[in-house]
Each structure stands twice: as C-alpha cells, then as structure tokens.
Amino acid sequence: AQKITQTQPGMFVQEKEAVTLDCTYDTSDQSYGLFWYKQPSSGEMIFLIYQGSYDEQNATEGRYSLNFQKARKSANLVISASQLGDSAMYFCAMRLYSGTYKYIFGTGTRLKVLA
C-alpha cells in the first residue's frame, strides 16, 4: 500500500529552537518524490522542500532541512530557529508516477511556536 504516516497530530516548540516533524512513507515504487507543505490558518498550501528518492544528500532550503533515511522510509522535516510565523499545519506528501503524477498526503502535524 502507498501511504504517508505522520504520527504527531500536534507539536509545540519554543521560539528560536529547532523542531523535527516526523514522516514515514510506504511504497514499492523505486522512483518517488517526497515533499513538505506548510498550510497556515489562511488555508493556502505552501511548498517547503523536496527530496527525490535517488538523491543521496539531504535536501535543505534555508531553515528547512529534510532528514531522509531511505532504508527506514522516513523523511522528517527539521525546522531550525523556529519563528512565530512557523505556526501552521505541516503536510508530508509523496509523489508517485503512474502515467500522471499523483500526490498522497499525510494527515498533517499542527505546529505551534511559543514566544
């Protein structure tokens, strides 16, 4: 079965600290992409970071980094130096290809950054 699992419904982090949001995935495909999206209370989905299944190095985008452990099928998002504006829902997603691209989303983790 193809599935994304986010086991943390909610997380708190102190401002300026780092936080790790967990994501595990399940697929038998060899080629896939892993994404993290941020959804603030306003509702829009904002792309954060991407990791390809063949990428050997962990992806980084500014304060975001993706801890990719292929053997464990995990793709955790690390946010360094948390800011109040990071408070949002975070979705891990897997992109698969079977003629067209399709995304499977996890159930999300709600992050609250405390001042």
Next chain:
Amino acid sequence: AAGVIQSPRHLIKEKRETATLKCYPIPRHDTVYWYQQGPGQDPQFLISFYEKMQSDKGSIPDRFSAQQFSDYHSELNMSSLELGDSALYFCASSPTSTASSYGYTFGSGTRLTVV
C-alpha cells in the same frame, strides 16, 4: 510571479444546489489537479487533467464533474450538494516536465460551505 488563481475564495450554498469552482493555472502549466480537504483532514485527490483531457481520477463523487478548457483553466462542477461537501477545494498546476522538483503549485483554495 503569477500563481494559481482560484475563484471564488469563499462560497456558501444550500443543500441540493450546484456550485462551480474555477481554477486558472500558472501560464505554461498544462496539468491541473483538484483536491478536497475536509475540516481537519489531509487533502484528498479528486481528479486531474492534462492537455484538456482527464488524466487521472481519484475519490471524486459522481455528482461532481470537471473539465479543462482550451486556455487550460479548469472548472469543477458540483451538483446536488450535501453537507459533507463542505471543504476547502484546492486546485494545483504543474508543467509536464518530469524533472520538476518543485511539486505542485497550489492555489489558495475555495472554501465551500454547504448549509
């Protein structure tokens, strides 16, 4: 930079009414995807179009239909609305490039409330 435009942003309809949601993809993006996100849930794939033809179908009810027009904009038509159709409806677009590492570009969503 131009983004994915969805209209309307908010829509309130009564049960059994119909609704039409519109999506204007980023220029030169020829693939459009529709997602439904219920309250507190992860986005669920509904349907996608490539070059004006349906390319994939997810959990879209028979009461819903969609199409992509010659200018690549897409419309999601929803009939016989039910209370359970209340959700945030996202449109996303992408080019067909298989090398894209930036995932979908989502619109800001249309929040449909059925009363």
